Amino acid sequence: MERIYLDHAATTSTLPVAMDAVMEQMRVGGNPSSLHSAGRRARATVEAAREDIARLAHCDSAEVIFTSGGTEADNLAVKGLFWKRQASNPRARKILVSSVEHHAVSEAVEWLEKNEDAVAIWLSVDATGRVDPDTVRAEIAQDPEAVALVTVMWANNEVGTIQPVAEIAAIASEYGVPMHTDAVQAFGTVPVDFRASDATTMAISGHKIGAPMGVGALIATRAAALEPVLHGGGQERSVRSGTIDAASIAGFAAAARAAGENLHEEANRLATLRNRLIEGVQELVPDATLRGATPETADEMTAGVWRRLPGNAHFTFAGCEGDSLLFLLDMAGIESSTGSACNAGVPRPSHVLLAMGLDEVTARGAQRFTLGHSSTDADVDGLLAALPAAFAQAQKAGLAAHTPDASLWH
Known part of the structure; x- marks a missing residue:
């Protein structure tokens, strides 16, 4: 794979x-x-x-x-x-x-x-x-x-x-x-x-x-x-x-x-890719909510105005455990992150999201997708193709258990 x-x-x-x-x-x-x-x-x-x-x-x-x-x-x-x-x-x-x-x-x-x-x-x-x-x-x-x-x-x-x-x-x-x-x-x-x-x-x-x-x-x-x-x-x-x-x-x-050789160009490339990823996720999964600062427009990118990191797209997915979604995406070949701490195998909500005013249940549905120098349009396409099914399975597993049910990954 x-x-x-x-x-x-x-x-x-x-x-x-x-x-x-x-x-x-x-x-x-x-x-x-x-x-x-x-x-x-x-x-x-x-x-x-x-x-x-x-x-x-x-x-x-x-x-x-x-x-x-x-x-x-x-x-x-x-x-x-x-x-x-x-x-x-x-x-x-x-x-x-x-x-x-x-x-x-x-x-x-x-x-x-x-x-x-x-x-x-x-x-x-x-x-x-x-x-x-x-x-x-x-x-x-x-x-x-x-x-x-x-x-x-x-x-x-x-x-x-x-x-x-x-x-x-x-x-x-x-x-x-x-x-x-x-x-x-x-x-x-x-x-x-x-x-x-x-x-x-x-x-x-x-x-x-x-x-x-x-x-x-x-x-x-x-x-x-x-x-x-x-x-x-x-x-x-x-x-x-x-x-x-x-x-x-x-x-x-x-x-x-x-x-340093192409900082501005690469930032713009990643932000453009990020914006396409964000728009695709929001279209395919209405239960996904973007967290963090508002993404920059094309004009703002050109002007060098940055409110959030160019390669960062962070969502919370309603009704599912972030770790469940991470493992399901991983099985589909997509490597992402929850961005939350995990102590002794027990998922815990992100302190960042809690500080931003989210409740614990919402914060536990976090998923972070971050792009870098090797990221391409094909990577975004792959995520968008795999995400709806993975989210549906993760939502089916729900938030009841701290440990994801491995039987739902098959």
């Missing part, structure tokens, strides 16, 4: 140019911290990569701190900013965090609450998953000295909504509060300008744009006060110790160069 992959938000396939770059650096070898010729060559590869990634992120190359991925970058930012702020001002205990953050951020905040006396202030969102900047201002204005940091993601990994990061960062800056943004889903997909955003730190990841898994970066201004999470050799501005993975970094840079 030919497979159709519609889960690019989870990871996308590695680009050939990235694989070539990884293999070339692995062949030549060398530790970038060594002083001999091999080490200097590896260091040159890393520094060239730093410049390539900085170019796509619109930041200085010195602001790029390489990590093992987005999760580490988020933890370094959230914990590092909190600890430094606390050291200079013990009253600064509040962390303003959006209620729709990726678990890499939300669980880092919860850990600080449990272990470091932090106080989480969960910022509400509207029905599309968007944070209102006025909400942030109101929270900070109550007592600016009590706020350690603000963290709001650039774009949501589940429903694709793009946040007003620059507006929120400007408010935080006005009060002298550092701002972190998780841009893992946005980087390399829509224009991301770190310098213009006025954020203090920003997390990005390689495997979302066609680089290998296991490499990412924290973009941090020179003035960003960060306490290290890892201690050791003092690499990466003495903020992130550990032997630098030159091969993966070379692959990350190759993917970033490829993304």
Whole structure:
């Protein structure tokens, strides 16, 4: 059976140019911290990569701190900013965090609450998953000295909504509060300008744009006060110790160069494909409701106006369990995602959808289809051909059981 992959938000396939770059650096070898010729060559590869990634992120190359991925970058930012702020001002205990953050951020905040006396202030969102900047201002204005940091993601990994990061960062800056943004889903997909955003730190990841898994970066201004999470050799501005993975970094840079070469064109291509997918699903399955921000029109795409990620189409399907629909689609050759957490084999509704005001039953019917560089019209056609029958079977199974009935898949 030919497979159709519609889960690019989870990871996308590695680009050939990235694989070539990884293999070339692995062949030549060398530790970038060594002083001999091999080490200097590896260091040159890393520094060239730093410049390539900085170019796509619109930041200085010195602001790029390489990590093992987005999760580490988020933890370094959230914990590092909190600890430094606390050291200079013990009253600064509040962390303003959006209620729709990726678990890499939300669980880092919860850990600080449990272990470091932090106080989480969960910022509400509207029905599309968007944070209102006025909400942030109101929270900070109550007592600016009590706020350690603000963290709001650039774009949501589940429903694709793009946040007003620059507006929120400007408010935080006005009060002298550092701002972190998780841009893992946005980087390399829509224009991301770190310098213009006025954020203090920003997390990005390689495997979302066609680089290998296991490499990412924290973009941090020179003035960003960060306490290290890892201690050791003092690499990466003495903020992130550990032997630098030159091969993966070379692959990350190759993917970033490829993304930067046709960012606008690819965003428009994916959004056009996404809009056709959305229209097809809504026509074939009236019980499907699109979640997240309103999709852009063709004119808005041309103008570079983005409210949601170009490749994201997130629905809730009334009367069925999202996991049932996922497994039925998988049997039909379609690979998608529910976008929800699953603990100990028990499906749970998405915290993002609950924050957007959905009830638990509705939220459990979630299904996320995400497009990427390898997606084609044929992929959308395949989904639209398989979806009605899969939905009918999933709806027949209903929401009564947390564990889907395997007998209904045959």
